[in-house]
Amino acid sequence: MAMIQLQPAFKDYLWGGTKLKENYNKQTDLDIVAESWELSVHKDGASVVADGPYKGLTFPEYLEKKGKSVLGTDCEKFDRFPILIKFIDALQPLSIQVHPDNEYALRVEGEYGKTEMWYILDCEPDSFLYFGVNKAISKEEFRERIENNTLLEVLKVVPVHKGDVFFIKAGTIHAIGAGIQICEIQQNSNTTYRVYDFGRVGKDGKPRELHIDKAIDVSNLTPIESDFKPCGPRIEDGEAETVMLATCEYFTTFETTVHGKVTIDVDESSFGSIIVVEGECVIRNEGDTIHAKKGDSIFVDAGSGAVEIEGNCQYIYTCE
Ligand SMILES: [Zn+2]
Incomplete structure (x- = not known):
């Protein structure tokens, strides 16, 4: 598993x-x-x-x-x-x-x-x-x-x-x-x-x-830009839309909205974290299945390969 x-x-x-x-x-x-x-x-x-x-x-x-x-x-x-x-x-x-x-x-x-x-x-x-x-x-x-x-x-x-x-x-x-x-x-x-x-x-x-x-x-005592926008473009991929929210030395985070099915490739470079923030979905990887809903947190080992997410939901995906 x-x-x-x-x-x-x-x-x-x-x-x-x-x-x-x-x-x-x-x-x-x-x-x-x-x-x-x-x-x-x-x-x-x-x-x-x-x-x-x-x-x-x-x-x-x-x-x-x-x-x-x-x-x-x-x-x-x-x-x-x-x-x-x-x-x-x-x-x-x-x-x-x-x-x-x-x-x-x-x-x-x-x-x-x-x-x-x-x-x-x-x-x-x-x-x-x-x-x-x-x-x-x-x-x-x-x-x-x-x-x-x-x-x-x-x-x-x-x-x-x-x-x-x-x-x-x-x-x-x-x-x-x-x-x-x-x-x-x-x-x-x-x-x-x-x-x-x-x-x-x-x-x-x-x-x-x-x-x-x-x-x-x-503390940094000079004003800084607070008008922070997602750092990537919106990418439509069939039944899903994904945008990169932020990336830094410690993490990279995406928001994805799915109506149907989307596949994430979790390769050897990093683990993946899926946090469901709206709706429900079924998550599948190599014969394993998790039914997830709003508020759920799923951790995927690095090197797990194709992770399929099916449902009507929005989730936050974070990797290294
Ligand atoms: Zn704080």
């Missing part, structure tokens, strides 16, 4: 909602699901194999068992699994935060930095997010505005719509606003430096920790 369906690890952070349970078929006893980690080897929440001969193994255990070749030759440059894919449901805004790059994170935190991509699954009308600064500021002004609660005045507000894509390079100050559901494809890292939390308190009644000095070290 060269493809597996995964069950996520769940996070009930205080800003989360119930949409992942209601609209994305996520089953858990938690009241709130802020995040579901759909493709994760991370120690803070690994995905688990849902079915088949490897059922019950954590995703890192599955990779250990099958050997490094299932990641593909393009992953040989990494000493660990390079990405993490999650769903996020922000009922309330997330904290204003920033992530370090690889060099800083490996030196200071002992893990990868974090460049991430957001695909807007759905959102309330008039939703927005914060993306970088709206004018150049100095490190001194940054610190001052964190201390006197005026940081929001210098952050760039960007409206969002279903299907929008944002690429957040390490060092970009950002926050997901209220009423937004996201599929996030990111480097395999959980290092976040929180700089402002809207005066909220955590479950223990105390304000959550801020990481101001580290945030000042790593």
Whole structure:
């Protein structure tokens, strides 16, 4: 068996909602699901194999068992699994935060930095997010505005719509606003430096920790282009339409809409991840079949060959 369906690890952070349970078929006893980690080897929440001969193994255990070749030759440059894919449901805004790059994170935190991509699954009308600064500021002004609660005045507000894509390079100050559901494809890292939390308190009644000095070290304090468009043309291929959303050193991501049938060639160079974001489909590879629906996550070993997807659906495909 060269493809597996995964069950996520769940996070009930205080800003989360119930949409992942209601609209994305996520089953858990938690009241709130802020995040579901759909493709994760991370120690803070690994995905688990849902079915088949490897059922019950954590995703890192599955990779250990099958050997490094299932990641593909393009992953040989990494000493660990390079990405993490999650769903996020922000009922309330997330904290204003920033992530370090690889060099800083490996030196200071002992893990990868974090460049991430957001695909807007759905959102309330008039939703927005914060993306970088709206004018150049100095490190001194940054610190001052964190201390006197005026940081929001210098952050760039960007409206969002279903299907929008944002690429957040390490060092970009950002926050997901209220009423937004996201599929996030990111480097395999959980290092976040929180700089402002809207005066909220955590479950223990105390304000959550801020990481101001580290945030000042790593933040890009000049405005950057936030009008990020999918980086490839739309390619029609019979019954499917595909567009490349983003590509970087760590991942390449496509959005495909199928009405009928499409075949992906998963060759030796990389694993494939299929995240179904609308509709239902049947996925076939060498005699194996998975019935998948909105919210499901499927991992395909490198070298699996032709993977056929049939149905009426939309999915996000990620490879190295
Ligand atoms: Zn982030």
